[in-house]
Amino acid sequence: MLNIQSVDKVYPNGVRALDxxxxxxxxxxxxxxxxxxxxxxxxxxxxxxxxxxxxxxxVEIDGETILSPHPCVGMIFQEPRLLPWxxxxxNVAFGISHLPLGKxxxxxxxxxxRVGLSDYADRWPRELSGGQAQRVAIARALAxxxxxxxxxxxxxxxxxxxxxxxxxxxxxxxxALRPTLVLVTHDVEEAAYLADRVVVxxxxxxxxxxxxxxxxxxxxxxxxxxxxxxxxRILNALDQSLRARSAGDELVPAAAI
Amino acid sequence: xxxxxxVQHRDAAAQAAxxxxxxxxxxxxxxxxxxxxxxxxxxxxxGWEIAVATGFAQGRLMPPPSRLFKTLYDLAITGELWRHIGxxxxxxxxxxxLGTIVGTLVGAIAGASRLTKDIIDPTLQxxxxxxxxxxxxxxxxxxxxxxxxxxxxxxVGCFFPVYLGVFGAISSVDRKxxxxxxxFRLSQFQLVRRILLPAxxxxxxxxxxxxxxxxxxxxxxxEFMGASEGLGYLxxxxxxxxxxxxxxxAILTFAILGKITDGLLAAATxxxxxxxxxxxxxx
Numbered sequence: 001m002l003n004i005q006s007v008d009k010v011y012p013n014g015v016r017a018l019d020x021x022x023x024x025x026x027x028x029x030x031x032x033x034x035x036x037x038x039x040x041x042x043x044x045x046x047x048x049x050x051x052x053x054x055x056x057x058x059v060e061i062d063g064e065t066i067l068s069p070h071p072c073v074g075m076i077f078q079e080p081r082l083l084p085w086x087x088x089x090x091n092v093a094f095g096i097s098h099l100p101l102g103k104x105x106x107x108x109x110x111x112x113x114r115v116g117l118s119d120y121a122d123r124w125p126r127e128l129s130g131g132q133a134q135r136v137a138i139a140r141a142l143a144x145x146x147x148x149x150x151x152x153x154x155x156x157x158x159x160x161x162x163x164x165x166x167x168x169x170x171x172x173x174x175x176a177l178r179p180t181l182v183l184v185t186h187d188v189e190e191a192a193y194l195a196d197r198v199v200v201x202x203x204x205x206x207x208x209x210x211x212x213x214x215x216x217x218x219x220x221x222x223x224x225x226x227x228x229x230x231x232x233r234i235l236n237a238l239d240q241s242l243r244a245r246s247a248g249d250e251l252v253p254a255a256a257i
Numbered sequence: 258x259x260x261x262x263x264v265q266h267r268d269a270a271a272q273a274a275x276x277x278x279x280x281x282x283x284x285x286x287x288x289x290x291x292x293x294x295x296x297x298x299x300x301x302x303x304g305w306e307i308a309v310a311t312g313f314a315q316g317r318l319m320p321p322p323s324r325l326f327k328t329l330y331d332l333a334i335t336g337e338l339w340r341h342i343g344x345x346x347x348x349x350x351x352x353x354x355l356g357t358i359v360g361t362l363v364g365a366i367a368g369a370s371r372l373t374k375d376i377i378d379p380t381l382q383x384x385x386x387x388x389x390x391x392x393x394x395x396x397x398x399x400x401x402x403x404x405x406x407x408x409x410x411x412x413v414g415c416f417f418p419v420y421l422g423v424f425g426a427i428s429s430v431d432r433k434x435x436x437x438x439x440x441f442r443l444s445q446f447q448l449v450r451r452i453l454l455p456a457x458x459x460x461x462x463x464x465x466x467x468x469x470x471x472x473x474x475x476x477x478x479x480e481f482m483g484a485s486e487g488l489g490y491l492x493x494x495x496x497x498x499x500x501x502x503x504x505x506x507a508i509l510t511f512a513i514l515g516k517i518t519d520g521l522l523a524a525a526t527x528x529x530x531x532x533x534x535x536x537x538x539x540x
Contacts, residue, residue, distance in 0.1 A: 049440065051436060068442070069442050077433065081434060
């Protein structure tokens with residue numbers, strides 16, 4: 001349902017961030033995009049979101065070309081980006097202000113319940129912890145019922161414990177609502193744990209270098225041998241994609257990812 | 258108010274009774290701050306009163322508080338004071354309103370795009386370095402010696418802080434916050450109303466208060482230009498007729514009015530800013 005058709009993105013300063021990237025994502029699928037810094041993974045997400053235009057090629061959702069943010073697409077950024085002048089409930093209701101008040105309140109109550117923050121509806125964003133704020137951001141993105149949810153390194157600023165608990169929250173939401181998830185991350189373990197498919201990108205110019213289908217049943221065990229093996233395969237692919245490029249210039253150690 | 262006081266007193270009593278020292282986050286009590294703040298002026302006033310009463314000082318050029326208050330009382334009783342306050346207040350408010358409206362509009366236009374900024378801002382920065390009093394002769398030539406030139410001067414004084422506040426606040430709105438609005442497909446108008454306006458509000462309120470403060474400053478200059486009423490007139494009149502008590506009465510009135518109008522502005526805008534994660538100084 002989400003089709004990325006040979007997309008190029010060249011920035012005004014001449015940097016070729018994306019080069020002939022193709023990707024098709026099925027309805028309800030979880031796709032993780034991993035890669036080193038500067039490989040264009042966030043750029044790709046911004047194209048899907050309609051925040052930036054592609055230089056060549058097109059992104060389509062259900063056959064509709066994305067030129068500006070689409071009503072079926074929600075986005076969760078690396079930072080919560082809550083509006084500090086609105087309460088938690090106000091933030092969650094931000095994208096559904098066109099609905100009648102009663103319906104709006106019902107949806108806000110429901111999504112806050114889903115992210116486990118029902119008691120926080122009247123709090124100000126400044127009163128939340130990092131993990132809580134990111135959960136509010138997830139609730140806000142979910143409120144308009146998006147068919148596609150884009151996540152741009154959404155958990156990278158959180159500690160390992162909070163991150164793991166948010167993984168569970170996200171999977172729970174996905175089980176209930178079945179949105180298509182496209183997740184950009186630099187955490188291979190996160191990608192392997194969450195995704196049905198992991199796309200590895202390589203930089204300069206940003207291209208897809210390999211793709212892994214993970215046929216592991218859910219709920220997954222973070223420490224199962226299958227998951228460990230998948231992780232190792234993805235890490236190897238990442239390593240190679242970076243080495244291939246750096247034959248001449250500086251060597252990027254895999255540890256930098 | 259009384260309930261709040263009771264609660265605060267009870268809290269204070271509980272804190273005093275408990276062996277644990279009060280938390281640093283405890284709000285400073287209004288009563289204590291007020292007493293601390295008023296201590297110095299009251300002591301100075303009393304000292305001067307006693308010095309004059311005992312013949313230690315003469316008090317001709319610096320009248321003691323009792324004479325000051327008597328002058329103020331006499332002015333109030335005859336209705337003189339209210340006439341002067343009314344005239345000055347009207348000028349300040351008219352100039353402030355004019356300066357604020359123009360400052361807000363021009364600031365918004367300059368902040369709207371790179372192009373408008375490059376066109377508007379350099380000129381205004383140049384004009385800003387002109388001391389506003391320097392406009393006085395020109396305003397008198399253009400607008401005459403009556404109200405118009407006075408209000409124009411006050412408006413110029415209020416304009417710059419408001420312009421700078423709005424322009425600066427708009428250009429510092431976070432692109433990331435604007436992107437949230439774009440993701441929810443807000444129209445240009447909605448983006449302004451739901452993201453830009455709330456985001457610039459704290460800086461805007463500060464700019465308004467600065468503008469109002471400058472308005473009070475410039476009203477004195479304006480009334481020195483020749484006025485038949487107003488607190489500035491009282492100052493000039495007091496100087497020419499050798500009445501320091503009248504000068505001090507006018508100064509005191511300026512202080513009180515300035516504080517009251519600033520307090521009103523702050524109080525009127527406070528409900529919109531409760532969300533702020535501001536730095537709260539500890540007592």
